[in-house]
Amino acid sequence: MSAATVHTRDPAGARLSVELAAGDGWTHELAAGEVLRIVDLRGNQAVDALFFDAHDYANRYSAVDTIREQGAVYLGPGSCLLALDGQPLLEIVADTVGRHDTLGGACSQESNVVRYGEHTRHMHACRDTFLAQVLAWGRGLEKRDLTHNVNFFMNVPLTADGGLEFADGLSGPGRYVELLARRDTVVVLSNCPQLNNPCNAYDPTPVALVVWPAA
Amino acid sequence: MSEPFLDEILPPGASWSRICRRGTALTLTDLEGGANVSALLYRADDPLERYCMPDTLKCQHVSRLTAGIALHSDMGRVLASITDDTCGWHDTITGHATSALVARRWGVATFAEHRNDWRRGARDGLLVELAKHGLGSRDLVANVNFFTKVAVDDDGMLAFVPDHSGPDDSVTVRFELDALVVLCSVPHPLDPAAEWSPRPVRLRCAAVAPPGPDDPVRTACPENERGFAATEAALR
Numbered sequence: 001m002s003a004a005t006v007h008t009r010d011p012a013g014a015r016l017s018v019e020l021a022a023g024d025g026w027t028h029e030l031a032a033g034e035v036l037r038i039v040d041l042r043g044n045q046a047v048d049a050l051f052f053d054a055h056d057y058a059n060r061y062s063a064v065d066t067i068r069e070q071g072a073v074y075l076g077p078g079s080c081l082l083a084l085d086g087q088p089l090l091e092i093v094a095d096t097v098g099r100h101d102t103l104g105g106a107c108s109q110e111s112n113v114v115r116y117g118e119h120t121r122h123m124h125a126c127r128d129t130f131l132a133q134v135l136a137w138g139r140g141l142e143k144r145d146l147t148h149n150v151n152f153f154m155n156v157p158l159t160a161d162g163g164l165e166f167a168d169g170l171s172g173p174g175r176y177v178e179l180l181a182r183r184d185t186v187v188v189l190s191n192c193p194q195l196n197n198p199c200n201a202y203d204p205t206p207v208a209l210v211v212w213p214a215a
Numbered sequence: 216m217s218e219p220f221l222d223e224i225l226p227p228g229a230s231w232s233r234i235c236r237r238g239t240a241l242t243l244t245d246l247e248g249g250a251n252v253s254a255l256l257y258r259a260d261d262p263l264e265r266y267c268m269p270d271t272l273k274c275q276h277v278s279r280l281t282a283g284i285a286l287h288s289d290m291g292r293v294l295a296s297i298t299d300d301t302c303g304w305h306d307t308i309t310g311h312a313t314s315a316l317v318a319r320r321w322g323v324a325t326f327a328e329h330r331n332d333w334r335r336g337a338r339d340g341l342l343v344e345l346a347k348h349g350l351g352s353r354d355l356v357a358n359v360n361f362f363t364k365v366a367v368d369d370d371g372m373l374a375f376v377p378d379h380s381g382p383d384d385s386v387t388v389r390f391e392l393d394a395l396v397v398l399c400s401v402p403h404p405l406d407p408a409a410e411w412s413p414r415p416v417r418l419r420c421a422a423v424a425p426p427g428p429d430d431p432v433r434t435a436c437p438e439n440e441r442g443f444a445a446t447e448a449a450l451r
Contacts, residue, residue, distance in 0.1 A: 057353075064268075064310030064357045068405060073308065073371040084355060086313055099371075103278070103308060105269020110291030114274055114441045143263055144353045158367045162279035162304060164272050 009035065009094075009178070009212055016211040022204035023193035025129040027137045029054050030181040033214025035093065038189075040153045041208055043173040044201035046192040047152040048106045048126045051081060051089045054184035057141055059083045063102040063148040073158055075100040075150060080182070089185050094178035097171045101156040104166070106130065106149050107194045116196045129190035137186070151192075152177055154199050166197055221420035225252070227413030228332075230340030230399040232347060233420075234259045235390045237450070240298065240423040243398075243416050244385040245362050249378060250414035251403040252361040253311040253337040255345070256286060256294050259393035262350055264290040268307050268357035274438035278367065280305040280359060285432050285439045286388070292449060293442040294394050296432040298423075299387040302380050306360040309373065311337035312404035320404060321411040334411055340399035348395055361386055362416075363403045375405035389423055389432075391446050 011017065015034075019041075020026050030036055038047055051061035066082045067073050075081070077095040080088040092100075105111075108127035112120040127146065134141035153171035158164050179187075193204050220239075224246075225231050235241055243252055258264040267289035272278055274287050282300040285293045297305075312320070314336035324334040338355075345354055362380035365373050402413050426433050426443065433443045 058351070062310065062355075064308060068309040068365075068373070071373045073367055073373065084352060086315060103269060104273055105267065108289070108291075110289070110445075111267075111270045111274070111287075114270070114287065114291045114438050114445070117441070147356050148269055156273075158278040158371065160366065160368060162277055162281075164276050164278045166273070 009037070011210065013212055014210045015213050018209050019206050020189065020191045020209055021206050022191055023124050024191050025133040026189045026209060027133045028187050028211070030185045030187060030211065031214060032181050032183045034181050035178050035212040036187060037176050037178045037210040038152055039174065039176040039208035039210070040171045041173065042205035043171055043175070044153070044169040045171070045205050045207055046154040046194070046199040047207055048190040048192055049150040049152060050130060050146065050188040052186040053083055053089065054186050057139070057145060057186070059085050060145065060147060061089055061150070066102065073103060075102055081150065088182040090179040090181050092177060093180045096175045097153055097177060099155060099170055100177065101151040101154040102148065103164070104151050104154060104156040106190065107192065112196065120196060123195060124193035126190040126192050130188060133188050151199070166199060168198055169201065217422045219419040219421040221418065223418050225398060225400050225416045225418055227415050228334065228401050230344050231418070232344035232395065232397045234393060235396045235420065236393050237390050238422060238425055239420055240387050240389040241396065242385055242387045242419045243361055244383060245380045245414065246382065246417055247414050248380055248382040248384070249412070250362045250380055250400065250416050251406065252416055253341065253399045253401065254359040254361060255341060255356065255397045257350070257395040258288060258294060259395050262348065262354065262395060264288045264292070265354070265356055266294055271307070274442065275436055278308065279364070280307055283432055283435050285442060287442055291442065292446040293391045293439065295391055296389045296426065297386060298389045298432065299385070302362055302384045302386060304364040304379065305386065306363040306365045307357060309360065309365045309403070309405065311341070311358055311360070311399070312401060313338040316404050317401070324411070335401065337399040337401035340401060341397055344397040360403055365405060373405070375403065375407060377407060391426065391443065392449070
């Protein structure tokens, strides 16, 4: 991916601006042409994200198709987030971080137990947030619709010998990513509550969400 | 391994599904070299629990599959283990081809003209097999690509490694829970071969002993120890 890019949009022109507290979820439908900015307010936060074609939820974000078709494992400026049909759902049109993960998945109670031990079973986790969000959204979304997500602001380097690491984040206070909806898209976010690894510096913090109408 | 109770050839470009029981193993053999077998696994008792690429990778700090690696489910259990592998690297991060991708990459070959040598994407084969078990596109997750290596450099750029798997390379998957296994032998979409060249794969299923306390996959890391313990707790 190329170096981080900056794209200045006027907050006065936004149609929505909210703060998402640490550990909370958010579900929102973007119309084609709208832009969502996710701001890492305090730095080193991780925002787990799922995307669905608003008119066909079965046609959802596909991490592996996205990776293969862009020929690179990290997401960054210019990355197109592809659906299962191989066509873009969204495009990263501005990015002041430069690298985001889509292989590390979302934390869950079950994966926390495997990774860190039984004492973490009842800690808050992203997949519980995703489930609560899609159940509240309704329209038939359920567990089978939750697949491999994007982890904005998260740094999960792969090594040439087939390893994978969780590294300190590349993000910092005020850094952001902007997503242009290439079609009507439902966005489901979990502002990661993980306390057991450095994905959010062991200190989950709020993020800002800003939506601009289509130009 | 005991005498196989199933021994068949998955023809080039074909799909396959079967419930593989705990206490059995499936050995896939690349008969000619250069095969790709896209695979998905679901827990037979509850297909909402399925092979989970991210949990498998982050529990073992790996980005490729080989002997000694457990295939973790999304519910904190181990569905299967890779117990033998002559190939050294199997991909699980680059997905599979749709028929549209195959047509763009290698051209269209219809059944009407080519009979059973027609070309379909792995997506079609996987979906047809999933549908035989009541599952569908909503159940598609990142698959394994047995016999395929897609290298990743320090900048994260991908490179398909040609001729990675040779004739008679094989990989053995031992099932720790009863699992629905879905396979498709369509070439990987990054395969640079100018000609459409799917390859046949031999499939053998045989009874094997369940993993003991010193099993090398179980003891590979504390995460696998906990995953196996949760799996065995679910059997009681």
